[in-house]
Structure formats: C-alpha cells, structure tokens
Amino acid sequence: MRSMFATAGALALAGVFAAGAAVAQDDYPSKPVNYIIPFAAGGESDVAARLQQPVFEQLTGQQLVVQYLEGAGGAQAWSQLNGMTGDGYTVMGTNLPHIILQPMAQDVGYETDGLTNVYFFQYTPDAIVVPADSQFQTLEDLVTFAEANPGMVTFSGSGTYSANEVAKTKFDDLAGVTTTYIPFGGTTPAITAVLGDQVMAGFSYTTAAITQGDALRVLAVASEERVPSLPDVPTFRELGYDMTGGAYRGVGVPESTPEEIRQSLSDVLGEVNQDPDYVQKMEDGGFVLINVPYDEMDAFMEERRAQYQDVATKMGIASN
Amino acid sequence: MDKFVYLFEALTLVNLTLAFVGVLLGIMIGALPGLSATMAVAVLVPFTFAMDPASGLIALGAIYTGAIYGGSYSAILVNTPGTPSAIATTFDGFPMAKRGDGALAITLATLASVIGGLVGVLMLMFLAPPLAGVALAFGPPEYFWLAVFGLTLISALSVGNLIKGLMGACLGLLLSMVGVAVVGADVRFTMGSQTLLGGINIVAGLIGLYCIPVLIDLVATRDPHLRVETEAKGYRLREAWGILWAEKFNTVRSSLIGTVVGILPGAGGSVASLVSYSEARRTSKRRAHYGTGEPGGIIATESANNATVGGGFIPTLVLGIPGTPPDAIILGALLVQGIRTGPTLFTEQAPIVYTFIFGLLIGTILMLPIGLIVGRYAYRSIIAIPKAALVPTIAFMTVIGSFAIHNNIHDVAVMLGLGGIGWLLNRAGFAPSPIVLGLVLGQIAEQGFVQSYLIGNAQGNIWAMFFGRPISLAIAGFAALTLFYPLVAGAIGARRARRSQADLTAEARDGGS
Numbered sequence: 001m002r003s004m005f006a007t008a009g010a011l012a013l014a015g016v017f018a019a020g021a022a023v024a025q026d027d028y029p030s031k032p033v034n035y036i037i038p039f040a041a042g043g044e045s046d047v048a049a050r051l052q053q054p055v056f057e058q059l060t061g062q063q064l065v066v067q068y069l070e071g072a073g074g075a076q077a078w079s080q081l082n083g084m085t086g087d088g089y090t091v092m093g094t095n096l097p098h099i100i101l102q103p104m105a106q107d108v109g110y111e112t113d114g115l116t117n118v119y120f121f122q123y124t125p126d127a128i129v130v131p132a133d134s135q136f137q138t139l140e141d142l143v144t145f146a147e148a149n150p151g152m153v154t155f156s157g158s159g160t161y162s163a164n165e166v167a168k169t170k171f172d173d174l175a176g177v178t179t180t181y182i183p184f185g186g187t188t189p190a191i192t193a194v195l196g197d198q199v200m201a202g203f204s205y206t207t208a209a210i211t212q213g214d215a216l217r218v219l220a221v222a223s224e225e226r227v228p229s230l231p232d233v234p235t236f237r238e239l240g241y242d243m244t245g246g247a248y249r250g251v252g253v254p255e256s257t258p259e260e261i262r263q264s265l266s267d268v269l270g271e272v273n274q275d276p277d278y279v280q281k282m283e284d285g286g287f288v289l290i291n292v293p294y295d296e297m298d299a300f301m302e303e304r305r306a307q308y309q310d311v312a313t314k315m316g317i318a319s320n
Numbered sequence: 321m322d323k324f325v326y327l328f329e330a331l332t333l334v335n336l337t338l339a340f341v342g343v344l345l346g347i348m349i350g351a352l353p354g355l356s357a358t359m360a361v362a363v364l365v366p367f368t369f370a371m372d373p374a375s376g377l378i379a380l381g382a383i384y385t386g387a388i389y390g391g392s393y394s395a396i397l398v399n400t401p402g403t404p405s406a407i408a409t410t411f412d413g414f415p416m417a418k419r420g421d422g423a424l425a426i427t428l429a430t431l432a433s434v435i436g437g438l439v440g441v442l443m444l445m446f447l448a449p450p451l452a453g454v455a456l457a458f459g460p461p462e463y464f465w466l467a468v469f470g471l472t473l474i475s476a477l478s479v480g481n482l483i484k485g486l487m488g489a490c491l492g493l494l495l496s497m498v499g500v501a502v503v504g505a506d507v508r509f510t511m512g513s514q515t516l517l518g519g520i521n522i523v524a525g526l527i528g529l530y531c532i533p534v535l536i537d538l539v540a541t542r543d544p545h546l547r548v549e550t551e552a553k554g555y556r557l558r559e560a561w562g563i564l565w566a567e568k569f570n571t572v573r574s575s576l577i578g579t580v581v582g583i584l585p586g587a588g589g590s591v592a593s594l595v596s597y598s599e600a601r602r603t604s605k606r607r608a609h610y611g612t613g614e615p616g617g618i619i620a621t622e623s624a625n626n627a628t629v630g631g632g633f634i635p636t637l638v639l640g641i642p643g644t645p646p647d648a649i650i651l652g653a654l655l656v657q658g659i660r661t662g663p664t665l666f667t668e669q670a671p672i673v674y675t676f677i678f679g680l681l682i683g684t685i686l687m688l689p690i691g692l693i694v695g696r697y698a699y700r701s702i703i704a705i706p707k708a709a710l711v712p713t714i715a716f717m718t719v720i721g722s723f724a725i726h727n728n729i730h731d732v733a734v735m736l737g738l739g740g741i742g743w744l745l746n747r748a749g750f751a752p753s754p755i756v757l758g759l760v761l762g763q764i765a766e767q768g769f770v771q772s773y774l775i776g777n778a779q780g781n782i783w784a785m786f787f788g789r790p791i792s793l794a795i796a797g798f799a800a801l802t803l804f805y806p807l808v809a810g811a812i813g814a815r816r817a818r819r820s821q822a823d824l825t826a827e828a829r830d831g832g833s
Contacts, residue, residue, distance in 0.1 A: 040648065041645060041649040041652060042642050042649060042652050046648075046649075046652050047656075050365065050655070051656055067362070067727060068362065069727070071519060072500035075500060075518075076518030106507055107507075108514075109514035109517060152779065152780075154774075154775055154778050154779075160503060182775055184502070188585065188642065188648070189586060192455065192585055193459065193460075196455075196456030196458070196459055197456075198459035199775065211640045213660075
C-alpha cells in the first residue's frame with residue numbers, strides 16, 4: 001500500500017513538483033525499488049539512504065523509494081525481511097553490529113545467517129563526545145577521572161546492545177575503567193543529552209559529532225586513520241587503545257531473491273559508492289565509505305562476527 | 321528589518337503554488353487516520369531534490385502544517401484523531417458534532433490552528449536561537465514529569481468514575497510496554513509473537529480504540545451519525561470569532577505551550593495538546609463542561625498542536641536536533657541539499673532560512689480559506705452520506721490507514737484487536753481516552769524514569785535527580801495542582817459553605833439575643 005500510495009502520489013504530483021523522470025533501459029531495475037530503512041527518519045541510516053537515492057535514480061533511471069519500518073532497534077523490520085517478495089524491488093538496510101548481537105542476545109525473530117546482505121557501503125566510526133565546556137579536554141582527562149571515580153562517568157548512547165554500547169564496553173575493558181552507560185532512543189536524543197549536560201559524555205559517531213560542530217568536543221574516533229572532516233581529532237589507536245569500528249550499514253534482500261538480481265543490485269550499489277559528488281557529501285558528513293560487494297560478503301561477516309563475539313561475552317549476552 | 325527582504329523571495333508564484341498545494345494535500349492526508357504528517361513528508365522528500373532548497377522546504381513545511389490541522393476533521397466528525405496530535409480534539413470536538421455543532425467546531429479548529437500556527441512561526445522567526453536552549457534544558461527527569469503531568473489529565477477526563485479511568489490508564493501503560501524495551505532491550509509482553517516485537521503502534525491504537533467502537537455503535541443503533549440541528553447555518557464564522565475572543569487567554573496560552581513543547585525533541589503535538597487542554601480546563605470557569613462539547617477544549621488543543629510546527633523547527637534549524645519526527649525527515653532533506661544546520665545557519669544561510677520561514681507563514685495563513693472550504697465540504701459529506709455508505713467507507717479507511725503505517729498487515733491486526741477490546745471496554749464503562757493517554761505517555765515516562773534512575777545512581781544521588789531540579793519541580797507542581805485541584809477546590813468550597821452557614825447561624829443567634 002505504501003508503495004501504491006507513493007506511486008500514486010508521485011503520479012499526481014509529478015506535474016506540480018516537476019520531477020524529472022528518466023526511462024529505464026536495463027532489465028533490472030525496471031520499476032521503482034522500495035528501500036526499507038529499519039529505523040526512524042533522520043538517523044544515520046536514513047541520511048545515508050537519502051544521499052544514495054538521487055545517485056541511484058540517476059544511474060538506473062528508476063526511483064529508490066525510501067520507507068521506514070522502525071521498531072525494536074531494527075528487529076521489527078529484519079524479522080519480516082524474508083517474508084517479503086524476493087524480486088529485487090524490495091530491499092532493506094542492514095546494520096552491524098545489530099544483526100549479529102540481537103539474535104545472540106535473545107529470540108528476535110530472525111537469525112544472523114538468515115539475512116541475505118548484498119553490499120556493505122559505509123560505516124560511521126565510534127567517537128567519544130563531550131560538551132564544549134566539559135572539564136575533559138582530552139581522553140586522558142576522562143580516563144583519569146574515571147579511574148578515580150568508578151561508575152561516575154555517564155556515557156549516553158543509542159539503545160541497548162547497539163554499536164554505542166559495544167564501543168563503551170570495549171573502551172571500559174581497554175582502559176581498565178568502570179563507566180555507566182545510559183541508553184537513549186536513538187543517536188539524536190543521546191547527543192541532545194550530551195549537549196544539555198544531562199550526561200558527562202556520549203558514545204556516538206563521527207557523523208553526529210560533525211553535525212554539532214563547535215557545540216561538542218570529540219575526544220577520539222575509532223577509525224583506522226583520522227577522519228578528513230575532523231582532522232584535529234586523534235584516533236583511539238594513536239592514543240594507545242586498540243579500538244576501531246563503528247556501525248556498519250549495508251543493504252539486504254529477502255532470501256528468495258534470485259542470485260543474478262543480488263549480483264546486479266550489488267553492482268549498482270558499488271557504482272553509487274563511486275559517484276564523486278556522493279563520495280564528497282558522505283565524507284563531509286563523517287561517513288567512511290567501504291566497499292563490500294556480494295561475493296565478499298561471507299568473509300566480511302565472518303570477520304565482524306569474530307570481533308563482536310568477544311565483546312558480547314563481556315556484555316553478558318553470549319556464553320562464548 | 322532586513323529579514324523582510326526574504327518575504328518577497330517567498331512570494332514568488334512557484335512558492336505560493338507549492339504552499340497552496342502543500343497545505344491542501346497536507347489537510348487531506350492529515351484527515352485520513354493512519355496517513356500521518358511524517359509519512360506525507362517522507363514520500364515527498366525526493367521531489368524536493370529537483371527544487372531549489374527554499375522552495376522544497378516550503379512545500380514540506382506546508383504539507384506538515386496542513387496535516388497537523390487536517391487531523392482535527394476526523395477527530396471532530398468521526399471521533400478518530402487523524403494524527404496523534406488531535407487526540408485531545410476528540411474530547412470536545414465529537415460531542416459538539418454529535419449535538420449538531422460540527423460546522424462550528426470545524427471553524428473553531430481552523431481559526432485556532434491558524435493562530436497557533438502563526439504564533440509558532442513568529443517565535444521561530446524572531447526568537448529561535450534563545451528558545452532552542454529549552455530543548456537542552458529538558459533531561460530525562462523533566463520528560464518523566466512531563467509525561468506524569470499528561471497522565472494527571474486522566475483524573476479530569478474520568479469525572480465520576482476515577483477508578484475506571486485509572487484502570488484504563490494502567491491498561492494503556494501496559495500496552496505501551498509491549499515489545500523490545502529501549503532501555504535494557506528486554507522483550508516484554510509479546511507472547512512469543514514477532515509481530516509485537518516493535519510494540520503497539522500508537523496510530524494503530526488510536527484508530528482501533530477510537531474508531532472501531534464508533535463504527536460498531538453506528539451499525540448497532542438507529543440514530544444518525546451526527547445530529548443536524550438546522551439546515552445551512554454556513555461556517556458560523558462570526559460566532560466562532562466571538563468564542564475565540566472570549567477565549568483569547570486560552571488561545572494565547574495554548575499557542576505558547578504548543579511552541580515550547582514543540583521545541584522539546586522528546587515530546588510532540590500529542591503531548592502539547594494534552595498539556596494545554598489540561599491547563600485550559602483547570603483555569604476555565606466552565607470546567608465542568610469540558611469533555612461534553614466545550615469550544616474552549618478545541619481551541620486549546622488545535623492552537624497548541626499547530627504551534628508545535630513552528631516550535632519544532634526551532635531546535636531543528638538552530639541545533640540540528642529535530643523537534644518532531646517530520647522535522648527529522650526535513651533535516652535529512654536539508655543535509656542532502658548540502659545545508660548544514662546549526663547556530664551559523666541563520667547568518668550563513670539566511671536567504672534559505674528566512675524564505676522558508678516566510679513560506680511557512682504564508683502556508684499557515686492560506687490554511688484559513690482552504691481549511692474553511694475543505695472543512696465545510698468534509699462536514700457536508702459526512703452528514704449527507706447515508707449511514708449504509710458511511711460505515712463501510714470509514715471501516716475501509718481504518719484498514720487502509722493502519723496498513724499504511726508500515727506497509728504492513730500486522731498493524732491492521734493490532735488495530736482490529738484493540739478495536740474489539742475497546743468496544744467491549746466501552747460497554748463496561750471504560751472510556752478510550754485514558755487508555756490512549758497511557759499508551760502515548762507510557763514510553764516517555766518509562767524512559768525518562770529509567771534514565772534518570774541510572775544517571776542518579778551513577779552520581780550517587782537518585783533523589784536529587786527527581787526532586788532537585790527546578791524545571792522538574794515546576795512540572796511536578798503543576799501535575800500535583802491538576803491532580804488535586806478538584807479536591808482542594810471542593811474542600812475550600814465546602815469550607816466556605818460551612819463558614820457562611822456558621823455565620824448565618826451566629827447572626828441569627830446574635831440577632832435573636
């Protein structure tokens with residue numbers, strides 16, 4: 001219905017809003033593709049999808065219709081993915097560590113191996129942020145304070161068993177400190193809590209740190225190298241903590257989707273990831289582009305799973 | 321003022337057309353339960369990529385404000401809020417329509433929405449940077465108390481039947497806990513069903529609890545849907561202006577409450593209209609009439625919810641923190657257009673920002689003529705259509721509307737299930753509103769409470785978190801006032817009555833001696 005609604009709306013409004021419609025030549029995609037984002041609008045998944053949208057339409061001549069099916073930290077949508085039509089016209093955003101940690105913790109209606117990922121296209125490195133007027137000038141300050149006052153440092157983050165909580169658990173372990181994690185209903189409320197001095201610091205992503213500009217100070221980022229839009233912020237590695245990672249975002253399809261369509265979709269998404277204007281906008285926003293096509297997916301997922309296994313045990317959700 | 325240069329930018333033919341079409345489309349989408357402002361904005365974002373940023377924003381803003389207003393139609397005419405923002409509009413709107421004052425109710429809703437919308441937009445234009453701080457001043461304890469304040473309205477809504485009201489609210493709170501908890505990720509009350517993992521969708525709950533019982537009653541009784549007192553009274557515009565003038569303090573207060581609550585990222589139009597309804601009722605001399613078709617109730621809710629539009633854009637544009645879900649989508653659209661929000665936006669991107677704000681202003685003003693005409697048409701259709709056609713049409717729309725929430729059959733099942741339960745509970749004397757209030761406010765209260773507790777625990781002072789913060793205390797004070805006001809007022813009244821009785825007796829005795 002939503003796609004019908006969208007299509008009808010598109011037809012009715014085409015005149016008024018003067019949307020350019022191109023004619024498709026290839027056999028896939030030959031009609032609009034529904035792109036389901038398992039989170040609410042306005043988050044990193046949504047912003048990235050909205051940046052892919054115009055490039056996809058330019059390349060294929062078909063619309064990429066972004067929809068939201070939020071709930072249960074994404075599990076609401078993922079548990080329904082395989083029940084959807086596998087013709088390549090229904091695709092869904094997939095996120096790490098969510099799709100690995102959620103089924104590990106409890107029965108959420110899907111298994112990690114049951115999801116078919118065709119491409120992982122970007123990640124947002126973890127970052128520790130503090131308000132601009134915070135007493136913590138450097139990560140060193142924060143660690144010293146946390147050592148002297150166990151449990152007193154509060155980190156806001158997005159949700160439980162999320163990339164933010166993984167990062168916080170890992171950091172506690174590497175730094176040998178005890179801090180308190182306060183889950184919020186998304187990245188935005190978590191950042192708002194930092195800005196409003198409700199918590200001492202936040203575990204978030206480079207993207208959120210960049211959006212807020214001078215209002216926040218970023219103490220460290222968990223990328224391999226410094227992020228171009230935050231040239232003055234050290235990486236955790238530079239500071240002596242072996243910590244890289246963040247939230248990875250990809251695209252999955254229902255398991256009934258034919259092999260050749262999975263491959264075509266992977267190819268198109270790979271092309272989108274090369275568009276210079278898109279690359280520029282993504283990097284400006286703090287996203288780090290990665291290219292994991294369909295044929296390299298199994299190896300990538302295996303490597304990530306091994307990474308999360310250890311943290312999951314520390315978080316108490318996996319028995320190893 | 322140099323800002324007014326941009327008024328002319330906003331007044332181009334393209335922008336005016338976009339504002340007009342946007343408002344019209346928004347009203348229609350908002351009037352249909354299930355089709356929400358968020359959805360309308362999300363569907364239209366791709367179209368704005370082809371436009372210049374200010375025009376695109378004007379189109380999105382017009383649809384948004386139109387949809388929030390359009391929600392009042394179905395609230396008034398079929399007792400089903402078209403959007404969550406219009407929940408409190410059903411309290412007095414539907415009783416008014418039932419007794420034949422539907423046209424007046426719609427005209428009042430239109431006028432109040434336009435005024436509330438204008439207040440919100442003007443605050444956005446002139447006071448955005450200082451007001452944005454409100455969004456940051458509200459932490460978990462403040463949200464907790466705000467939700468508690470909203471819940472105190474239950475005591476007012478269930479006069480004469482407090483126990484049933486509270487039981488309904490508890491049921492609503494339980495419903496709000498279904499699914500995976502945000503804090504802790506525990507799976508609760510899903511009864512092993514994956515369809516309930518994401519919780520009970522508020523819009524599906526609204527349609528089920530409000531609309532289905534109305535439909536069943538329509539079928540079960542011979543009465544016409546709405547009584548029509550006299551034929552062709554017109555818009556009753558003069559009468560509406562008179563009422564609005566008498567309620568001017570209510571209008572202004574509700575618009576200001578709406579703007580401030582709109583600024584809060586964790587609350588929205590539904591909380592704004594509930595809080596202003598509660599305040600309007602508490603301070604009104606005609607308190608006892610609220611809930612039975614009192615125009616002041618409609619004025620309070622509709623001016624408040626449209627004020628949240630302008631209010632919500634304040635943190636969105638100043639801090640990059642979306643005030644409401646549609647703002648979040650618009651923020652994403654801004655990022656795609658290459659516009660960075662933040663404190664420098666009002667200076668660096670002044671042309672876009674002020675053209676947009678003027679566009680929103682024009683859209684809000686356009687809502688007056690468009691709303692009056694469309695509203696009249698909607699009212700006429702509802703009373704003209706025979707019941708045999710009306711019931712299936714609305715029934716069909718409830719299914720379409722709940723399906724459209726997530727393009728998903730599960731929400732339809734939830735809607736029908738809650739509809740059946742709601743009808744049975746109605747027969748047993750439980751009103752739907754306390755249940756819905758519990759459902760809407762439960763999540764805000766729970767998250768606020770748990771986060772406050774966790775932070776307080778880390779700092780070793782839990783009590784200070786809940787009772788040591790000025791804004792929290794003020795909201796808690798208002799909540800206590802609303803809750804106990806009827807008791808206190810009653811006690812004072814009784815005491816006065818006793819005293820005057822005693823005086824009389826004394827006088828009589830003195831006079832006698």
